[in-house]
Amino acid sequence: MTDPGHAQERLRLDKWLWAARFFKTRSQAKAAIEGGKVQMDGQRVKVSREVAVGDVLHIRQGWDQREIVVTGLSGQRRGATEAQLLYQETPASIARREAEGAARKAAGGMIDRPPGRPDKKQRRQIHRFKDSSR
Numbered sequence: 001m002t003d004p005g006h007a008q009e010r011l012r013l014d015k016w017l018w019a020a021r022f023f024k025t026r027s028q029a030k031a032a033i034e035g036g037k038v039q040m041d042g043q044r045v046k047v048s049r050e051v052a053v054g055d056v057l058h059i060r061q062g063w064d065q066r067e068i069v070v071t072g073l074s075g076q077r078r079g080a081t082e083a084q085l086l087y088q089e090t091p092a093s094i095a096r097r098e099a100e101g102a103a104r105k106a107a108g109g110m111i112d113r114p115p116g117r118p119d120k121k122q123r124r125q126i127h128r129f130k131d132s133s134r
Contacts, residue, residue, distance in 0.1 A: 009052065009073075010050040010051065010052050010073070011050060011051050011073045011074075011075055012047070012048055012049070012050060012051070013029075013033060013038070013040070013045060013046075013047060013048070013049045013050070013051050014026050014029040014030045014033060014047045014048075015029075015075055016051045016070070016073065016074075016075075016086070017029040017032070017033075017038065017059075018077060019074045019075060019076060019077050019078070019083065019086065020074075020083050020086045020087055021077065021080055021083040022059055022061070029047075030047045032059075032061075033045060033046070033047050034047065037059065037060040037061070038057060038058070038059050038060075039057070039058040040055055040056070040057055040058075041055070041056055042058070051070055051073065052070065052073075053070055053071060053072065053073065054069065054070060055069070055070045056068070056069055056070075057069075057070065057087075063100065063101075063104065064097050064100075064101075065093075065096075065097070066089055066093050066097065067089065067090045067092065067093035068087040068088065068089050068090070068093070069087065069088045069089075069090065070086065070087055071085070071086060071087055071088050072085055072086040072087075073086070074086055
């Protein structure tokens with residue numbers, strides 16, 4: 001029998017990502033790992049790879065790419081404040097994410113989006129354009 005107070009030394013990567021609240025489900029964590037969006041020490045890893053304290057993970061989620069160091073292990077999903085104690089994001093990663101976010105926000109004004117659904121005239125123009133390309 002295992003002692004509940006005994007700290008774990010190793011834990012499956014997919015379970016740790018789920019417990020650290022990077023993904024809502026273990027299935028999503030598994031898909032991200034298999035898709036190459038999670039790397040350990042610069043190498044692609046398998047879902048069953050064991051994580052230990054001190055491992056460096058690169059996690060890509062949408063536009064963001066994080067570089068984190070594992071500081072704790074937990075096989076249970078708890079609150080966000082407890083989950084944040086399981087890892088430490090590197091200062092370089094934080095600076096890079098903030099710079100990229102600011103650049104995206106600045107470029108957001110450059111994108112000309114339509115104000116809503118096309119009206120009748122615009123719909124006709126769209127249909128004419130699509131028909132002429134065939």
